[in-house]
Amino acid sequence: MNMAFTITDDIGAAGRAVRESLSRKNQRSQELTGRTRELMNMGSAASVEMPFPVLIEKGEGAHLIDADGNRYIDFQIGFGSLILGHRHPVITQAILDQVENRGWQFGLHNPNQVPLAEQLIKADNCVERVIFCNTGTEASMYAIRVSRAFTGKNKIGVFDGFYHGAHDYGIGIADPASPRDAPVYRPLGAGVLPAVVENQVMLPYRSPAAFDLIRQHKDELAVVMIEAAQSSNPHMNDEIRDYLHELKAVCAASGVLFMMDEVITGFRFAYGGAQEFYGVKPDLATYGKALGGGLPIGAVGGRADIMRLFNAMHEGDPKGIMSGGTFSGNPLTMAAGYAQTRYFDEHRDKVYPHINGQGERLAKMVNDYAHSKNMAVQVLNAGSMFQIYFRKEPIRSARDLNMKKPQAETEFYLHLLDNGVLVPGTRRSFVSFAHTPELIDEAVGRITRSLDLVREDGLI
Ligand SMILES: Cc1ncc(COP(=O)(O)O)c(C=O)c1O
Numbered sequence: 001m002n003m004a005f006t007i008t009d010d011i012g013a014a015g016r017a018v019r020e021s022l023s024r025k026n027q028r029s030q031e032l033t034g035r036t037r038e039l040m041n042m043g044s045a046a047s048v049e050m051p052f053p054v055l056i057e058k059g060e061g062a063h064l065i066d067a068d069g070n071r072y073i074d075f076q077i078g079f080g081s082l083i084l085g086h087r088h089p090v091i092t093q094a095i096l097d098q099v100e101n102r103g104w105q106f107g108l109h110n111p112n113q114v115p116l117a118e119q120l121i122k123a124d125n126c127v128e129r130v131i132f133c134n135t136g137t138e139a140s141m142y143a144i145r146v147s148r149a150f151t152g153k154n155k156i157g158v159f160d161g162f163y164h165g166a167h168d169y170g171i172g173i174a175d176p177a178s179p180r181d182a183p184v185y186r187p188l189g190a191g192v193l194p195a196v197v198e199n200q201v202m203l204p205y206r207s208p209a210a211f212d213l214i215r216q217h218k219d220e221l222a223v224v225m226i227e228a229a230q231s232s233n234p235h236m237n238d239e240i241r242d243y244l245h246e247l248k249a250v251c252a253a254s255g256v257l258f259m260m261d262e263v264i265t266g267f268r269f270a271y272g273g274a275q276e277f278y279g280v281k282p283d284l285a286t287y288g289k290a291l292g293g294g295l296p297i298g299a300v301g302g303r304a305d306i307m308r309l310f311n312a313m314h315e316g317d318p319k320g321i322m323s324g325g326t327f328s329g330n331p332l333t334m335a336a337g338y339a340q341t342r343y344f345d346e347h348r349d350k351v352y353p354h355i356n357g358q359g360e361r362l363a364k365m366v367n368d369y370a371h372s373k374n375m376a377v378q379v380l381n382a383g384s385m386f387q388i389y390f391r392k393e394p395i396r397s398a399r400d401l402n403m404k405k406p407q408a409e410t411e412f413y414l415h416l417l418d419n420g421v422l423v424p425g426t427r428r429s430f431v432s433f434a435h436t437p438e439l440i441d442e443a444v445g446r447i448t449r450s451l452d453l454v455r456e457d458g459l460i
Contacts, residue, residue, distance in 0.1 A: 003030045003052045010407070012457030018414045022050065025418075028067040029055045048413035048425055059086025062434035064422055072422035073443045075429035080264055080385065081289040083355065084340060085434025091293045094339035095332065104332035112334035119341040120291065120301055123272045124262070126281045127301030131310050132329040136263035136288030137165030139298035140225065142310075142323055143286050144169055147223035147257045149321045150306045157214060157224035157256070158185075159205040161232045161398025164225055164261050164286070168196045173403075180399055181209035205230065205397045206243055211250045218254035223284070225259045228274030229382035231428045232398040236269070236382035241278045248280055257306070263288040263298075267341060268355070268430075269383055271348040290344075293336030296327070351433050356383035358440045359431045365444045375451060375460045376408075384431040388412070388447070390460065408459040415450035 005019040023030070033052040047054040055067040062085050064074040077085070084091065098104060098112075117130040133139055144156055158164065160174035160183040171192070174183035185202035201217050203210035203224070214224060228244060229236055244260075251258035260282040265274035267290040275281060284302035291297050301307070313320025327333075344351055363381040366388065370377035376392040389395060390409045416423065421443055423429045431440070454460050 003033060005051055011411075012459075014415070014453045014456045015411050018411075018418045018453070021418050022414060025070055026050075026052070026054060026066070026068050029053065032067060048417060048423070048427075049410045050414070050417070054417070054422070061085045061087075062432055062436075062439055070420070072417075072420050073435075073439060073446070074422050075386075075431070075443070076422055076424045077430045077432045078294050079289065079424065080268065080428075080430040081292065082294045083268060083290045083351070083430075083432055084343060085432045088340075088343075088434075090343050091336050091339045094293070094335045095295075098332050098335040102331065105327065105330050107326060109329065110331040110334065112331045112338060113329050116291070116334050116338045116341065119338065119345060120287065120299060122345070123267065123341070124275050124285060124301060125272065126260075126275060126283065126285050126303065128304040129307035129310075130299055130301045131307070131323060132334075133298040133300075133323070133325055134296045134327050134333075135165065135298045136261075136286060137167055137170060137298070138325065139263065139286035139288055139300050140164040140170050140261060141167050142321075143225070143259055143284050143300050143302075144223065145321050145323075146300070146306060146309050147259065147284065149309050149319050151222040151255070151257060153220055153222040153256075155199045155201050155217060155220040155222060157201045157203050157210075157217070157221050159203050159210070159226055159230070161205050161230045162225070162227065163231060164227075165263075168192050169200065172200060172202070174202055174399060180204055181207055182213070183399070205399075206240070208246075211246065214247075214250050214254055214256060218256055221254070221256045223257040223259050224251050225261055227261045227263075228265050228269070228278060229385060230398065231264055231385065231387075231426075233395050233401065234380050234382035234385045234387060234428075236277075241280075244274075244278050244280045248282065251283075257283045259284040259286065259302075261286050264385060265382075266291060267344055268385070270352050271344050291337050291341065292333050293338075293340035295333040295336045297333050297337055354433055355431050355435075358435055358437060359384035359386055361437070362386060362431065362440050362444060365441075366447055369444075369448045370451065373451075373455070375455065377451060377460060386429050386431070387427050388429075406459075408454050411454045411457065411459055412450055415453045416447065419446040419450050421446045421450075 058065040064072045121127045164170035171188040175186045178184035181204050183202045185200045248258045262273045262285045266287045269277040287299040359381045363379040366379045390406045
């Protein structure tokens, strides 16, 4: 199996050198990938534009070490789930204690569930009751089902640029040819049922035109779902605060449920997630990532009168919904999740100023550098979540971004990897509590060095 980089004529000297360097220093990853590729489809968890993924052997605080022993500053940080960094002692201890002394899977309710449910109820003002599942994908699937059962309506409202998980209703894009204020929903990829297209109402993100569309479709819409900060274009500002409050009011007046997807923002924006940060109270919210301390988790929380439908089927109520899962609420995830969220609770005065502050610093330093060198580069950040974009014009929503990445971006991420900084293939990057200010300074140095190398090839 050929794992080599393809070198085309348009690749400059720095681009050739970085490809040689990455091939040389990732011998073992290449060898192991050959075998992996024979056995599995590797999906979307790519290492930027590498012809083979860098296989990770070990995590330590804010660092990753790969199969060849190369060390990276890690901004993937478990797709954002490890807010305390890799192998934080408090979480390590909780996992070890559970594994050594109790067990990790019973398929029955266990005493570890209540403390985690209590954390979620304490943290987030909308949560009166909770159900646990295994991923953010499952959580939004259940939130949609319970919304339909509660309202007796079928359609769901999503905003262009959204991602609510890998199931049919969690993915989609706005047709690029459709007007900004009246985006037309298109499934992302093949295999999505036509019924999904019929039952999805796409709304323009951060535009008041969305409010009119909700009013127009109010008799069909069960729920409107929103990420307070879309990972495709992270922003955190007062305009979004006002937007969320108005969205809630419009939904309430229209008899449509209002759901916030807190899979990323939960326990990241603040201990109480985006709900605390923006002071807004949805009817329902979904969770994942940080809630599980780095083990697989999803959860739906919300108003008790809606959440009771999760139990009502067993009571013979025709509005009751089906939910279940072999690993839902398993004791190991609950133990890790409780250890991490209790840490957030007890140290919230330190954790949130730190991660939000370091995210701000990183964005400002890179933006200042790009500006001083007149580079068409910008960093967007919502506190500790950030992404680097290769365009100068303002990015207001995902409608300002092309699916096709510029060559400068491909080259940059290869240089960045070679310079020892790891970001996900999705480019959505996260600062953790383990990233010290000194490490952020070092990371900025590596980012700007990588930008300079792209410039050497005349691409920015
Ligand atoms: C906003 C949002 N919702 C839902 C999901 C799906 O979560 P999971 O990957 O745990 O299924 C993600 C995953 O990144 C997400 O970012």
